Amino acid sequence: xxxxxxxxxxxxxxxxxxxxxxxxxxxxxxxxxxxxxxxxxxxxxxxxxxxxxxxxxxxxxxxxxxxxxxxxxxxxxxxxxxxxxxxxxxxxxxxxxxxxxxxxxxxxxxxxxxxxxxxxxxxxxxxxxxxxxxxxxxxxxxxxxxxxxxxxxxxxxxxxxxxxxxxxxxxxxxxxxxxxxxxxxxxxxxxxxxxxxxxxxxxxxxxxxxxxxxxxxxxxxxxxxxxxxxxxxxxxxxxxxxxxxxxxxxxxxxxxxxxxxxxxxxxxxxxxxxxxxxxxxxxxxxxxxxxxxxxxxxxxxxxxxxxxxxxxxxxxxxxxxxxxxxxxxxxxxxxxxxxxxxxxxxxxxxxxxxxxxxxxxxxxxxxxxxxxxxxxxxxxxxxxxxxxxxxxxxxxxxxxxxxxxxxxxxxxxxxxxxxxxxxxxxxxxxxxxxxxxxxxxxxxxxxxxxxxxxxxxxxxxxxxxxxxxxxxxxxxxxxxxxxxxxxxxxxxxxxxxxxxxxxxxxxxxxxxxxxxxxxxxxxxxxxxxxxxxxxxxxxxxxxxx
Amino acid sequence: xxxxxxxxxxxxxxxxxxxxxxxxxxxxxxxxxxxxxxxxxxxxxxxxxxxxxxxxxxxxxxxxxxxxxxxxxxxxxxxxxxxxxxxxxxxxxxxxxxxxxxxxxxxxxxxxxxxxxxxxxxxxxxxxxxxxxxxxxxxxxxxxxxxxxxxxxxxxxxxxxxxxxxxxxxxxxxxxxxxxxxxxxxxxxxxxxxxxxxxxxxxxxxxxxxxxxxxxxxxxxxxxxxxxxxxxxxxxxxxxxxxxxxxxxxxxxxxxxxxxxxxxxxxxxxxxxxxxxxxxxxxxxxxxxxxxxxxxxxxxxxxxxxxxxxxxxxxxxxxxxxxxxxxxxxxxxxxxxxxxxxxxxxxxxxxxxxxxxxxxxxxxxxxxxxxxxxxxxxxx
Numbered sequence: 006x007x008x009x010x011x012x013x014x015x016x017x018x019x020x021x022x023x024x025x026x027x028x029x030x031x032x033x034x035x036x037x038x039x040x041x042x043x044x045x046x047x048x049x050x051x052x053x054x055x056x057x058x059x060x061x062x063x064x065x066x067x068x069x070x071x072x073x074x075x076x077x078x079x080x081x082x083x084x085x086x087x088x089x090x091x092x093x094x095x096x097x098x099x100x101x102x103x104x105x106x107x108x109x110x111x112x113x114x115x116x117x118x119x120x121x122x123x124x125x126x127x128x129x130x131x132x133x134x135x136x137x138x139x140x141x142x143x144x145x146x147x148x149x150x151x152x153x154x155x156x157x158x159x160x161x162x163x164x165x166x167x168x169x170x171x172x173x174x175x176x177x178x179x180x181x182x183x184x185x186x187x188x189x190x191x192x193x194x195x196x197x198x199x200x201x202x203x204x205x206x207x208x209x210x211x212x213x214x215x216x217x218x219x220x221x222x223x224x225x226x227x228x229x230x231x232x233x234x235x236x237x238x239x240x241x242x243x244x245x246x247x248x249x250x251x252x253x254x255x256x257x258x259x260x261x262x263x264x265x266x267x268x269x270x271x272x273x274x275x276x277x278x279x280x281x282x283x284x285x286x287x288x289x290x291x292x293x294x295x296x297x298x299x300x301x302x303x304x305x306x307x308x309x310x311x312x313x314x315x316x317x318x319x320x321x322x323x324x325x326x327x328x329x330x331x332x333x334x335x336x337x338x339x340x341x342x343x344x345x346x347x348x349x350x351x352x353x354x355x356x357x358x359x360x361x362x363x364x365x366x367x368x369x370x371x372x373x374x375x376x377x378x379x380x381x382x383x384x385x386x387x388x389x390x391x392x393x394x395x396x397x398x399x400x401x402x403x404x405x406x407x408x409x410x411x412x413x414x415x416x417x418x419x420x421x422x423x424x425x426x427x428x429x430x431x432x433x434x435x436x437x438x439x440x441x442x443x444x445x446x447x448x449x450x451x452x453x454x455x456x457x458x459x460x461x462x463x464x465x466x467x468x469x470x471x472x473x474x475x476x477x478x479x480x481x482x483x484x485x486x487x488x489x490x491x492x493x494x495x496x497x498x499x500x501x502x503x504x505x506x507x508x509x510x511x512x513x514x515x516x517x518x519x520x521x522x523x524x525x526x527x528x529x530x531x532x533x534x535x536x537x538x539x540x541x542x543x544x545x546x547x548x549x550x
Numbered sequence: 551x552x553x554x555x556x557x558x559x560x561x562x563x564x565x566x567x568x569x570x571x572x573x574x575x576x577x578x579x580x581x582x583x584x585x586x587x588x589x590x591x592x593x594x595x596x597x598x599x600x601x602x603x604x605x606x607x608x609x610x611x612x613x614x615x616x617x618x619x620x621x622x623x624x625x626x627x628x629x630x631x632x633x634x635x636x637x638x639x640x641x642x643x644x645x646x647x648x649x650x651x652x653x654x655x656x657x658x659x660x661x662x663x664x665x666x667x668x669x670x671x672x673x674x675x676x677x678x679x680x681x682x683x684x685x686x687x688x689x690x691x692x693x694x695x696x697x698x699x700x701x702x703x704x705x706x707x708x709x710x711x712x713x714x715x716x717x718x719x720x721x722x723x724x725x726x727x728x729x730x731x732x733x734x735x736x737x738x739x740x741x742x743x744x745x746x747x748x749x750x751x752x753x754x755x756x757x758x759x760x761x762x763x764x765x766x767x768x769x770x771x772x773x774x775x776x777x778x779x780x781x782x783x784x785x786x787x788x789x790x791x792x793x794x795x796x797x798x799x800x801x802x803x804x805x806x807x808x809x810x811x812x813x814x815x816x817x818x819x820x821x822x823x824x825x826x827x828x829x830x831x832x833x834x835x836x837x838x839x840x841x842x843x844x845x846x847x848x849x850x851x852x853x854x855x856x857x858x859x860x861x862x863x864x865x866x867x868x869x870x871x872x873x874x875x876x877x878x879x880x881x882x883x884x885x886x887x888x889x890x891x892x893x894x895x896x897x898x899x900x901x902x903x904x905x906x907x908x909x910x911x912x913x914x915x916x917x918x919x920x921x922x923x924x925x926x927x928x929x930x
Contacts, residue, residue, distance in 0.1 A: 146762075148760065148762060148842075165816070167833055167836065171833050172834050173834065174795075174800055174831075174834040174835050175799070175800060177831070177834040178800055178801075178802070181827060181830065187830060192816060410773075411769045411772075411773050412773065414770070414772075414773025414774050414775060415773070416769070416770065416837065417770065417836055417837045520760065520762035520841065521763065522862065523812065523840065523841045523860075524763065524836065524839040526766070526841075527766060527837075528766040528769060529763070529765055529766055530765060531764075
């Protein structure tokens with residue numbers, strides 16, 4: 006008889022049926038090789054000796070009772086720190102398909118115990134919401150009447166976009182005649198690798214991305230740019246000719262900027278742009294967070310901080326007295342650092358107040374663009390509540406801002422870039438082109454690139470999401486050499502190239518039927534339709550059914 | 551897809567000759583509209599004095615005509631000549647055409663003190679006010695143009711029938727330039743204002759083909775809040791407004807038009823002698839880049855005529871003729887119909903980089919290429 010007291014029944018006691026993922030193990034296939042237990046990032050499983058009763062029906066025998074056999078089996082841990090995260094690495098390494106995580110179809114009691122040790126739950130990754138408005142938008146204005154649709158395979162398509170402040174034509178002509186300053190403008194591919202910091206990403210991931218981006222630019226002629234995120238940039242990149250493909254981000258922690266400023270005299274070229282992060286879609290109103298697990302020696306050196314300490318950035322810039330003043334000061338300071346040769350733009354979280362920031366930028370002659378990051382954006386680390394419930398969806402935010410510019414006739418002057426949820430279900434071109442036709446000049450993608458180029462295991466079904474802990478099983482967001490050596494930079498680079506070639510083909514496949522080939526169809530809202538009347542009305546696109 | 555025919559000649563000719571060319575290209579339109587723009591106008595019944603503005607349009611009711619008269623009088627315009635068309639109303643589809651008017655006015659006394667620019671503005675605002683008045687009264691008044699030397703006629707139906715219905719074959723009205731467009735309705739509704747040519751402050755253009763970048767371009771032009779940039783019942787109206795914007799408001803040479811609507815590619819601009827300037831021009835005018843297979847023909851106040859193609863160059867527009875007389879048409883059979891007796895070896899079909907310019911002297915036409923040096927000092 007088992008005594009009641011020996012049963013674990015504290016308030017937070019959980020059994021494997023209470024967890025989001027249940028590890029399914031088929032003992033008859035298991036060879037006890039131990040690979041699954043050694044690869045599991047949360048150590049959710051362990052080998053344990055188990056006893057099994059072997060009922061024996063032998064009528065003639067006088068001996069009573071059962072026989073038992075002892076065997077070695079897999080056991081799933083049930084405390085939250087060691088819960089199964091559904092990453093599936095166990096099944097990836099299993100030679101016999103004996104093990105794998107399965108979604109728990111029951112209620113998840115675990116959610117009720119996420120407040121532990123006086124803290125709220127934090128995670129990396131995404132919002133874990135499969136719904137996507139952008140997936141519902143289709144392109145309906147097909148050239149069928151007097152003009153034939155174009156041939157995506159044979160015609161020439163111009164799909165690059167502009168990043169930087171564009172003057173009104175009258176002012177451009179006047180300044181040209183007088184030899185005055187013309188703001189810098191970059192011609193770039195409209196799908197941009199969004200800001201993911203050197204710190205959030207492993208060195209191998211970063212190297213792979215940069216290699217891929219350089220190949221796209223220099224061999225394929227696709228002018229892809231990528232953004233560093235907060236946390237600086239490796240010195241060898243700063244002093245390399247590849248810097249021109251990089252958007253350097255400065256955020257409220259100013260991490261890495263000592264290195265960047267010191268490297269300016271030795272730079273061979275200018276960076277593509279400077280992004281000033283005021284907000285992030287995944288955690289609006291919250292600063293960046295690099296948890297101590299990831300502050301390795303290298304990261305500490307780049308950021309100018311001690312090793313192994315949490316690096317939270319404040320929610321606001323220290324210079325912030327008012328957003329207008331801060332934006333103006335920082336844009337001017339950053340512009341001046343590169344002698345007004347580099348576009349400088351702010352990134353803000355999607356918000357009902359985005360229009361005010363935009364209008365502020367319209368009046369600032371040095372502002373190069375506005376990047377709005379919607380609620381579906383990803384992050385390396387944030388509180389659950391921020392990721393799940395704080396922020397603004399990107400589509401209506403971008404549309405509103407664009408129409409505001411249209412009313413002022415300024416839509417060509419301040420390009421709006423959109424981020425947050427592009428490709429969240431694997432449809433980056435559908436999502437991105439919809440945003441472009443709603444008025445964005447281009448889109449930033451982070452999670453999609455991690456998933457497509459490096460095999461990130463995260464999904465919108467609460468899979469993995471441990472980027473914050475430095476235990477990324479694929480080595481994408483880890484600073485531990487044991488983990489990131491799993492990621493081959495060359496293979497990442499190859500995937501980056503594959504992805505951008507695929508994106509380019511699909512963009513053509515969207516533009517060709519619309520009869521567009523001469524310029525990116527920014528604001529071509531007459532091409533869009535959705536089978537939701539309210540959304541159609543809000544976005545001022547066609548209702549289709 | 552619409553058909554275009556334009557003739558420019560030193561000696562005034564009847565618009566009927568251009569309408570005949572439309573007949574030659576008949577398979578290309580559906581009778582949803584004919585538009586005519588006559589420039590360098592002369593009347594047999596009246597000695598027209600160059601510089602007097604001519605108002606063209608349609609009054610659909612008697613009341614509208616009265617309001618028109620009262621409005622023009624109140625603005626100080628004196629009616630000098632009212633051209634009476636030799637009408638055959640039975641041949642016209644629409645039944646609400648009370649009066650087609652082509653009327654010559656004298657500028658108000660007060661205009662004499664104004665600069666030319668201010669007069670030009672006033673003429674445009676007068677036309678727009680008449681248009682707005684018609685729209686306010688259920689569309690009973692349509693105003694096409696109000697400008698010296700220019701008369702315009704637009705009607706729904708087949709070109710030849712409209713020409714005959716309006717008695718244009720009687721030679722009582724002739725011009726040195728005649729632009730004609732037979733319309734194939736491209737899903738923007740049948741509307742008199744949707745008929746080409748489109749006109750703004752002396753600049754007239756007509757186009758065939760659809761402009762798929764119409765909505766963003768329209769939004770951009772509308773956002774300029776310039777009074778004349780309205781309408782857009784047709785996606786092709788933006789071509790006229792862009793030409794107006796480039797030449798009159800940016801005051802750039804005519805050659806800039808092509809660089810705005812169909813800029814060269816980045817690598818081509820990098821090799822261009824004024825690439826840096828033109829790249830900047832492309833960027834600042836990016837929202838006016840057209841898309842779609844188009845041929846655009848236009849005429850300017852000094853009687854220069856132009857023809858350009860879109861970048862994809864899918865249209866076979868042709869120019870042909872002889873010194874003193876040139877025909878431009880969307881198809882070569884149109885040129886043949888307008889000027890059959892010509893040296894066909896001088897015919898030319900412009901490519902994607904070309905702008906055909908026939909100067910007012912009309913002795914020869916110029917084939918200007920975007921790869922040529924751009925004629926502007928600040929671009930150097």
